[in-house]
Structure formats: structure tokens, C-alpha cells
Amino acid sequence: MINAKVIGATGYGGLGILEGLLRHPAARVTSLVARQDDTRRIDEFFPHLRGHCDLRVQVAGQEVDDGTPDVVFFATPNGVGMAEARAYLEAGVKVIDYSGDFRFKDPAVYEQWYGAAHTAPDLLAEAVYGLPEFYRAQIAGARLVANPGCFVVAAVLALAPAVKAGLIEPSGIIVDGKSGISGAGKSPKPTFHFPHRNENVEAYRIVEHQHTPEIETYVGDFGGQPVTATFVAHIVPTSRGILDTCYGRLRQDVSAAEAREVYLAAYADEPFVRVSRDGTCHGTGVVLGSNFVDLAVNVNPRTRQLVVTAAVDNLVKGQAGSALQNMNVLFGLPEDQGLERFGLYP
Ligand SMILES: NC(=O)c1ccc[n+]([C@@H]2O[C@H](COP(=O)([O-])OP(=O)(O)OC[C@H]3O[C@@H](n4cnc5c(N)ncnc54)[C@H](OP(=O)(O)O)[C@@H]3O)[C@@H](O)[C@H]2O)c1
Numbered sequence: 001m002i003n004a005k006v007i008g009a010t011g012y013g014g015l016g017i018l019e020g021l022l023r024h025p026a027a028r029v030t031s032l033v034a035r036q037d038d039t040r041r042i043d044e045f046f047p048h049l050r051g052h053c054d055l056r057v058q059v060a061g062q063e064v065d066d067g068t069p070d071v072v073f074f075a076t077p078n079g080v081g082m083a084e085a086r087a088y089l090e091a092g093v094k095v096i097d098y099s100g101d102f103r104f105k106d107p108a109v110y111e112q113w114y115g116a117a118h119t120a121p122d123l124l125a126e127a128v129y130g131l132p133e134f135y136r137a138q139i140a141g142a143r144l145v146a147n148p149g150c151f152v153v154a155a156v157l158a159l160a161p162a163v164k165a166g167l168i169e170p171s172g173i174i175v176d177g178k179s180g181i182s183g184a185g186k187s188p189k190p191t192f193h194f195p196h197r198n199e200n201v202e203a204y205r206i207v208e209h210q211h212t213p214e215i216e217t218y219v220g221d222f223g224g225q226p227v228t229a230t231f232v233a234h235i236v237p238t239s240r241g242i243l244d245t246c247y248g249r250l251r252q253d254v255s256a257a258e259a260r261e262v263y264l265a266a267y268a269d270e271p272f273v274r275v276s277r278d279g280t281c282h283g284t285g286v287v288l289g290s291n292f293v294d295l296a297v298n299v300n301p302r303t304r305q306l307v308v309t310a311a312v313d314n315l316v317k318g319q320a321g322s323a324l325q326n327m328n329v330l331f332g333l334p335e336d337q338g339l340e341r342f343g344l345y346p
Contacts, residue, residue, distance in 0.1 A: 002027045002331055003067065005093075007084070008075035009057055010034040010045050011186050013098050016320025017073050018042065022052050024324070024338030026331075031066045032057045069093055071330065073323055074101075077185075082120040085144060089123075094330050095144045096323050102127035102146035103214055113210040130326040132335065133157060133270050134222045139329045147326065150318030151177040151233060152214045154244040154310035156222070157273060157293050159215075161266040163223025167259060168248030168306050173229040175215060176245045180238035180284075183314050197237050209233045241284030242314045248306045256299040259306060263297050271336050272317060272325070281309040288313050291321035291339045 004021050008014040009032035021027045032042055032055050041056050043049040058064065072088050074081040074097040081097035088095050104110050105125065107118035118124075128142040129135050131153065139145055148156070155175045162168045181197055190196070212231045220227045256279055267273040272291045276282070281296035294311045312318045321339055328335045 002071060002327070003030045003069045004028065004327070005031045005033070005066075005069040005072040006075060007033045007060065007072060007080070008035075008077075008098075009042060010036075010038075011075055012182055012315055013075035013319045013323075014073075015046055016315050017075060017323050018049075018053065020320060020324040020338045022049075023340070026333055026337065027327070029053065029055060030069055031055065031063065033060050033063060034058075035060050071096065071327055073327075074098060075320070075323075078114055079116065079119075082118060082123070085123065086120060089143050094142075094327075096130065096147055096326055096330075097145070098147045098319060098323065100149065100210060100214075102144060103129060103148070104217065109213050109217075113213050129218060130322060131156060131218065132322075132325055132329050133267070133273060134160065134218070136329055139326055140332065142330065145326045145330065147319070147323050148218075149211045149214050150183060150242055150312070150314040151175070151179065151209075151211045151231070151244060152218065153318050153322060154242055154293060154312045155211075155215045155229075155231070155246055156218045157267075158244060158246040158295055158308040158310035159219045159227075159229075159248065160222040161263050162248055162259070162306055162308065163219055163225065163227060164266075165262045166251060167254055167262060169251055170220070170223070170225050170227040172249055173219070173227055174247040175229055175231040176234070176247075177211075177231065177242060178234045178236045178244075179242045179314055180240040181235060182240045183235070183242070183318075197235070199237060201234055201236050203232050203234045206232050238284070240313055240315050241288055242310075242312050242318055243281075243284050244310045246308045246310065248308075250299070250304040250306055253301070254299060254306070256297065259299055260297045263295060263308075267295075272321075272339075281311070284311045284313070287311050287317070289316065291317045291325065291336075293317050 078099040082101040107121040130145040276296040
């Protein structure tokens with residue numbers, strides 16, 4: 001049995017991994033931690049867990065000794081993992097961090113886009129980017145996994161095969177991302193109040209979003225050459241789900257059918273990537289609650305653009321589902337264990 005500790009257990013991503021671990025035949029949840037001084041049982045925070053898990057949530061920094069876990073999930077905001085991961089790594093515990101803390105090799109990139117100093121730059125060299133579709137072998141041998149950003153999972157899977165196959169120019173890529181409101185986490189803010197969000201679509205952090213360098217880094221790494229991308233994030237009035245519509249300039253005449261063949265071949269053996277055979281985008285509705293990424297590949301011959309849509313559930317493949325997939329890879333388990341179907345909270 002894999003003993004798992006979840007830090008940030010009362011947030012969306014903590015709940016997601018808890019639900020996955022409870023369903024997982026080879027894992028056991030040993031402790032749950034959050035920040036606020038609120039040590040209720042987890043099924044009091046989330047009543048749908050009654051009968052499934054009654055662990056009491058512990059306050060960060062005041063945890064009782066509940067033994068050394070095999071893996072710890074930091075389902076926490078930026079800055080927590082980089083402050084606390086080292087102690088776990090030194091104790092031989094594998095770490096999966098959800099935040100931006102370990103996604104870049106160069107701490108200056110983090111500091112530029114996240115606006116804070118990196119306090120554990122020496123750990124960056126060993127951190128592995130947690131996208132099994134491209135880094136499976138590296139994850140399998142890792143101690144520290146940086147779970148990807150939610151918009152980024154979709155964008156990288158949508159763009160990297162085209163760059164690698166030389167279908168599109170490496171510069172001038174555009175990613176138009178739309179996310180449901182849960183992308184911002186559980187804490188209420190004035191602009192997340194229902195009357196503001198309902199019937200409203202907004203773009204935010206236009207051309208300054210912190211997922212931009214992550215998209216460029218990993219599309220470029222897998223694609224085999226540096227890329228530049230303009231990324232604009234939008235919030236749409238849904239609870240969950242992300243649709244990234246990605247545009248790249250074609251380098252030569254390619255039909256939609258030929259482009260689709262590139263993607264079908266690239267993901268032929270991937271359990272969680274589904275490529276539409278006819279280019280239809282079925283939207284976020286069909287991936288909600290699942291770890292799937294749905295891709296639809298199309299070509300506009302008039303403007304010589306490749307257009308790829310990627311739909312994910314931001315709380316599953318965009319977050320906790322990727323974390324569980326990464327745990328399976330880390331421990332040599334079947335990659336889809338515990339991921340057959342997620343719950344539909346919130
Ligand atoms: N939401 C998404 O769609 C999404 C997708 C991909 C990645 N992410 C990333 O995943 C991480 C979690 O996001 P989320 O949306 O799940 O956030 P969330 O709903 O706001 O939950 C955050 C959790 O972290 C806890 N926490 C905060 N500071 C802590 C500390 N110092 N020590 C221990 N626990 C602490 C909070 O506890 P208290 O409530 O007690 O403060 C809460 O349980 C973030 O890094 C986010 O960027 C989010």
C-alpha cells in the first residue's frame with residue numbers, strides 16, 4: 001500500500017486527489033492538512049465523503065506524527081511546496097506539487113512571471129515536469145514532480161505534436177484559453193460573486209499570464225525547438241472545464257486529414273488523450289469528471305492556420321487527475337488506476 005499525505009486537503013485540488021486516492025486499490029490516505037485553524041473531519045468539510053473518509057484535518061505545522069508517508073501531495077498555493085518539500089525529500093518521501101514552484105529550471109523565470117523570489121532554487125534541477133504523455137520515463141525515476149498548470153496541460157498536448165512534426169511555425173503561436181470559475185480555487189473574491197460572473201466572459205492577465213512561459217517551455221521542449229506563444233486566459237461562467245483553442249501558422253500545405261494523422265499517431269498509445277477523427281470539438285462537457293484530454297484538429301487552408309482545440313476538466317487532467325496519474329507512474333502502477341472516473345464536485 002502507498003501511504004499518501006495531502007497538504008491543502010480542504011481545497012479543490014486536495015479534494016480531487018483525496019477522491020482519487022479513496023478509489024485507488026493500492027493507496028491509503030494517512031493524513032490531511034490545511035492551513036486554517038479548523039480541525040473538523042474531512043467529511044464535515046465535504047459531506048459527500050460521509051461513509052468514505054472521516055480523517056480529521058490537521059493544521060499545517062501542528063501535525064501529530066502519523067508516520068512517514070510514501071508520497072505527499074502539495075495541493076497548495078505557490079510558495080508552500082518550495083518551503084516544505086525539502087524535508088519530505090530528505091526523509092525519502094516522493095513529492096508531487098501542484099503549484100508553479102517547480103515547473104521551471106531557471107528560478108529567474110519563476111521570479112519574473114510569479115512575482116516572488118524562489119526560495120529553493122537548488123531543487124529545480126531534479127524536479128520533473130509531470131506530464132506523463134511526454135516525460136513518463138523521467139517521472140518514473142523522480143523524487144519531485146511538478147504537476148502542470150491547468151491551461152498548460154491542454155495547450156502543450158494540443159501544440160507539441162505539430163511543432164515536432166514541423167507542421168507549424170515555432171513563432172506566432174496563439175493559445176486562447178477559457179476556464180470555468182473553479183480554476184481560481186475555493187476562496188471567494190468580490191469578482192467571483194455570482195452576479196458578476198454569471199452571463200459574463202472576461203479576459204484577464206492579458207499577455208501576462210504565468211502559464212505563458214510554461215506553454216513555451218514545454219511545447220518547445222517536446223517539439224524540439226524554441227517557440228513563442230501569445231496566451232490569453234478567459235473566465236467563462238461555468239463551474240469547471242477548460243477549452244484551449246490553439247492556432248499555429250502552417251509551414252506547408254497540409255490537409256486536415258493529414259494533420260489529424262500526425263496527432264492520432266502521436267497519441268495512439270495514450271490512455272487519456274482522445275483525438276477526434278473528424279475534427280469535431282465536443283466541448284468541455286464530455287470530459288467533465290474524467291482525466292481525458294479531447295483534441296480536435298482542423299486546418300484553415302485560406303489563412304494557412306492549424307487550429308487545435310483541447311478540452312480538459314481543470315480539476316482532473318488539469319490538476320488532481322494528473323497528480324494521481326503521476327503517482328501511478330512514480331510507483332510503477334498501471335497509469336489509469338484510480339482514474340476510471342472522478343466525482344463531479346463542485
Ligand atoms: N483550481 C484549478 O483549476 C487548478 C488547476 C491546476 C493547478 N492548480 C494549482 O493547484 C494548487 C491548489 O489550487 P486549488 O484551486 O485547489 O486551491 P484552493 O481551492 O484555494 O485550496 C488551497 C488549499 O491549500 C491550503 N493551504 C493554503 N496555504 C497552506 C499552507 N501554508 N499550508 C497548508 N495548506 C495550505 C488551503 O487551506 P485553508 O483553506 O485552510 O487556507 C486549501 O486547503 C494551486 O497551486 C493552484 O495554482 C489549480
